Amino acid sequence: xxxxxxxxxxxxxxxxxxxxxxxxxxxxxxxxxxxxxxxxxxxxxxxxxxxxxxxxxxxxxxxxxxxxxxxxxxxxxxxxxxxxxxxxxxxxxxxxxxxxxxxxxxxxxxxxxxxxxxxxxxxxxxxxxxxxxxxxxxxxxxxxxxxxxxxxxxxxxxxxxxxxxxxxxxxxxxxxxxxxxxxxxxxxxxxxxxxxxxxxxxxxxxxxxxxxxxxxxx
Numbered sequence: 001x002x003x004x005x006x007x008x009x010x011x012x013x014x015x016x017x018x019x020x021x022x023x024x025x026x027x028x029x030x031x032x033x034x035x036x037x038x039x040x041x042x043x044x045x046x047x048x049x050x051x052x053x054x055x056x057x058x059x060x061x062x063x064x065x066x067x068x069x070x071x072x073x074x075x076x077x078x079x080x081x082x083x084x085x086x087x088x089x090x091x092x093x094x095x096x097x098x099x100x101x102x103x104x105x106x107x108x109x110x111x112x113x114x115x116x117x118x119x120x121x122x123x124x125x126x127x128x129x130x131x132x133x134x135x136x137x138x139x140x141x142x143x144x145x146x147x148x149x150x151x152x153x154x155x156x157x158x159x160x161x162x163x164x165x166x167x168x169x170x171x172x173x174x175x176x177x178x179x180x181x182x183x184x185x186x187x188x189x190x191x192x193x194x195x196x197x198x199x200x201x202x203x204x205x206x207x208x209x210x211x212x213x214x215x216x217x218x
Contacts, residue, residue, distance in 0.1 A: 031186070032093040033075065035103065036194035056212050058116035058126035061105050064154065066097035066134045075186065078151075080143030090186045096137045100154065100197055107201040113209050127166070128212050132156035136176065137197075139189050148181040150192030152200045158211040169215045173207035175200040 070076055073095070074086035092099065105119045108130075118125050136153030153176040160169035177196040181188040 028089050031090050033090065033186070033190045034093050035099050035197055036191060037103075038194070038198055053112050054115045056113045056115065056209060057128055057216060058118065059108065059114050059128045059130055059208070059212065060126040061101070061108065061117060061119045062129065062131040063119075064097045064101045064104065064132050064134045066095070066137070070096050070134055070137050075189070076138035078138055078140050079145060080141070087186065097134045100134055100137065100152070100201070103197050104154070104156075104201045104204065107198075107205040108208065111205050111209060114212070127160055128169070128215075129159045130156055130208060131159070137193065139181075139193075140178070148184065148189060148192075149178050150181060150189055150194075150196045151178045152176070152193060152196040154200055154204060156204055156208065158208055158215075160215060167215075169211070171211045171215075173204060173211060175203040175207070177203075 069084065072086060073091040074088065075090045075092060076084070076086045078084045101119070105117055108114060108117045116126065133155050134153075135155055136151045138151055139148055140151045141148050153174070155172060155174045158169060158171045158173065160166060162168040177199040179192040179196040179199070181192040
């Protein structure tokens with residue numbers, strides 16, 4: 001491990017934070033981050049050149065659930081296969097699962113194919129329900145602390161209860177994306193996680209469209 005990588009790893013520990021505070025003669029500054037909210041791509045044209053609009057049934061979207069590793073405000077990291085933790089002084093302004101759910105809903109709406117995308121109803125308000133888990137939303141480096149990238153992994157279940165002659169549906173789709181950080185800063189990591197999120201929810205939106213289209217045709 002070179003000197004820069006050693007400093008990066010030690011900076012994650014509370015002892016290093018305390019030492020930095022003492023050396024600077026002041027308190028360490030907390031920094032809050034948000035995902036970069038790029039607008040979703042416009043409706044993709046169909047093969048015949050026309051944009052599909054509302055040709056699929058409405059869907060209800062439940063908020064994603066974060067696995068315990070990600071269920072805290074501090075930005076999570078993993079180093080190699082077994083070492084994991086969170087940055088003490090760098091945290092998300094909103095819960096990770098909440099931010100990714102928002103991006104997921106926007107991606108579903110941007111496709112333009114669902115008659116409605118309901119992300120607020122407490123009771124079933126659409127034939128299909130989408131629910132899932134945020135499995136990855138963290139920095140990942142090699143075992144020596146090098147090659148930082150942002151990793152996002154989401155698993156979603158597309159469900160339909162059997163009613164009005166329609167058969168039941170329970171289909172699981174998953175998307176996993178990894179984007180290299182441009183440099184060794186947390187700002188670059190957040191940009192990488194933002195791009196990985198954008199790619200993952202776009203893939204999930206297409207998978208959900210295919211699942212609902214396939215179920216609707218049966």
